[in-house]
Amino acid sequence: MPAQELLGVVTDGSFSQGLRVRLLDPAAVERLRVGSFVVVEGDEHRYFGMVTDLALATTDSALTADPPLHSPFLHRVLRGTHAYATAEIRPSLVLQAGSEQPQPARTIPPHFARLRQATAEDFACVFGREDATHFALGTPPAMDIPVPLDLEELVKRSNGVFGQSGSGKSVLTRLLLAGLILADRVSVLLFDMHNEYARAPSDQPELIGLAELFGTTRVQVYTLDDRTDRSAAARTIQIGLDQIEPEDIELLAEELNLNPTFATVAHHLRASFGKHWIAETRALDADGVKEFCARTGVAESSVNALRSKLARLVQRPYMQESLDTSIIDEIIAKLQKGTHIIVQFGRYDSFLDYMLVANLLTRRIHERYTEEVLEAQRLGSEMSIRPLVIVLEEAHKFLTPEAARQSIFGTIAREMRKYRVTLLIVDQRPSSIDREILSQLGTKIIGPLSDQQDIEAVLTGVADRSGLRNLLANLSPRQECVIVGHAVRMPVAIRTREYRRHELLDLVRTRTGKATDERRLRLLIGE
Ligand SMILES: Nc1ncnc2c1ncn2[C@@H]1O[C@H](COP(=O)(O)OP(=O)(O)O)[C@@H](O)[C@H]1O
Ligand SMILES: [Mg+2]
Structure with missing residues (x-):
């Protein structure tokens, strides 16, 4: 089908509900897909939108009651006259006559405006072309045109990649x-729970x-497990018990099988013993426990139960009495210079290890970025701090409604790069x-999700949910996704x-x- 072929004309609809288009060739309904990017040519403006629904209709109820069964001739006669197909189109953007930049659609086209397939030019007009800061993750399902993401817009906020397993x-x-x-x-800091990046x-x-693609100087690997990945020149990291706060233990409540009263007990212990509360708690003898309980009114059984649970943390092989902050300073210095860091877990890839370590490292790093950004703001040199993107697999573990309130990841997601971390x-x-x-995320890349609750959740805060719901429900189970948000001008599959x-x-x-060539050229012309 030639790209510019007229598919149909607008017959009715509204700004809030979208446009209904009567398809000219009734068979065209089989060639259009929910989610396709299409163009409606109005009298003055050109509208870009998405097919959000397809439907079949008849003008006469007798046809539905008594459809012609065996006559291809009758099928041909009736299709397109008394039996026809329609498409629902949701215009997102409009290109006004004389303008080159599409704007959010605030108008609708008149009756009988023409619907056509989008061409490569339409895609370029809406999504731009690939260049140094526009990167394409893929092409529209039925076309071979890269659809670039605006990476500069992307990294201004926290973002999400969703989709069912596999x-x-x-x-x-x-x-x-x-x-x-x-x-x-x-710079990128990636918590690689499954050792795959x-x-x-x-x-x-x-x-x-x-690390293979960019080399181990640009992408460096740190690991909790000193037995893995020697070939990658990985550095080993250790964690200090004195870094663990009661909030961290709360985040691990499920993994450590703790009941809610433990949080209160932990807070009492922290208040009594300070930074070394875990080591001190572990070192308590029976009299010590009694004395502590008498002083604070906490039940002895709770303190003893917490002590035995804390043993699981203390025994982790990467755990030290107190943290050697030099390795974190080293990581921060590298991130600031533009090196990317992958943190691997090796053998220690349980949720307990992953959550504890990701949380502690992130808290420490965020603290440092906050200090440095505030200091830089004072000196007016904030922009010199290189933004950091922290990549978090299995994010729901850290961002449940309860955890999001207290975990560092919840704070970062809400801050929107105030301290240059997303x-x-x-x-x-x-x-x-x-x-x-979820509603704070700037751009969402959404793959197939089979659970209705997941679909609803992922669309939190997104405009035009009904059209997208349809689209998400129809993605193929692999390697297809919808991108919504700031990094694209309009939602696109x-x-x-x-x-x-x-x-x-x-x-x-x-x-x-190319970058090296450009640098050389600049040197040559003395820039
Ligand atoms: N873009 C792609 N190109 C090539 N193979 C892919 C692509 N996306 C997924 N796959 C295949 O599908 C498998 C599962 O993908 P993965 O990203 O691990 O899924 P998920 O993280 O959603 O569970 C991969 O191991 C790979 O074989
Ligand atoms: Mg995965």
Whole structure:
């Protein structure tokens, strides 16, 4: 079908509900897809929108009661006259006559405005073209035109990648991170719970890892487990017991199987013993416990139960009495210089390890960024601090409504880069995440979700939910997603780019090659 072919004309509709288009060729209904990006040519303006629904209708109820069964001839005669198809279109943007930039649609086209497929030019007009800060994660399902994300807009806020397990979230995130690393505007700190981002898994060499792609100078690996990944020149990190606050224990309530009273007990212990409360609590003898309980009114059984639960933390092999902050200083210094960091967990990949370590490191790092940004603001040099994107898999564990209130990740998601730190959350269960946090996300990349609650949750705070709901319910189970939010001018469905080792290597080579050429040229012309 030629791209400019007239598909139908607008017959009715409204600004709030969308436009109904009578399709000219009744068979065209089979060629249009819910979610396709289409164009309506009004008399003065050009509207860009999305197909949000398709329907069949008849002018005569007799046809539905007694449809022609066996006559292809009758089918042909009736289709397009008494039996016809319609499409619902939701115009998001309008290109006004004489303008080059599409704007949010505030008008609707008149009756009989013409619907047509979008062309490559329409895509470019709306989504821009790929360049140093525009990176395409894929193409529209039925076309071969890259749909770029505006990475500068993207990193102004926290963002999310959602989709059920196996739908391609982690591969997509890796692709997006490759784009962010190439654009070189932010640093990335990635908590890699499943040890999959640094290098390709042995059974899938195509899925080249970020450390392989960019080299271990630009992407450095830190690990909790000193036995893994020596080849990657990974550095080992340890955690200090004196860094753990009662709030961290609360976040681990499920993993440590704690009941709610433990929080109060932990707060009492922290108040009595200060920073070394865990070590002190562990060292208490029977008299010590009695004395503490008499003083605070806490039940002895609760203190003893908490002590035995804390033993699980103390025994973690990466745990030290007190934290050696030099390694965190080292990580922060590297992030500030534009190095990207992947934190791996090796053998210690339980939720207990992952949540504890991600939480402690992030708190410490955020604290430092806050101090530095406030100091820089005083000196008027805030922009010199390189923004940081923290990537968090299994994000719902940290961002349930209860956890989001107190965990550092909840704070970062709400702050919107006030202190130059944002999150990229990756998750398969958005319905477990605090709604306020979901509505704060700037851009959401949403893959297939089968649970209705997850779909509702992920659309929190998004305009035009009904159209998107339909679209999400119809994504193919793999490598398809919808992008909504600030990094794209309007919601768009794409087929994710195939992640292939040689293509990514080529991409990195050409982009960084070009950058070096430009630098050389600037040197030559004396800039
Ligand atoms: N863009 C892609 N290119 C190539 N393979 C992909 C792509 N997306 C997903 N896959 C395949 O699907 C598998 C599951 O993807 P993954 O990202 O691990 O899913 P999730 O993180 O959502 O559970 C991957 O191991 C890979 O084989
Ligand atoms: Mg995954």
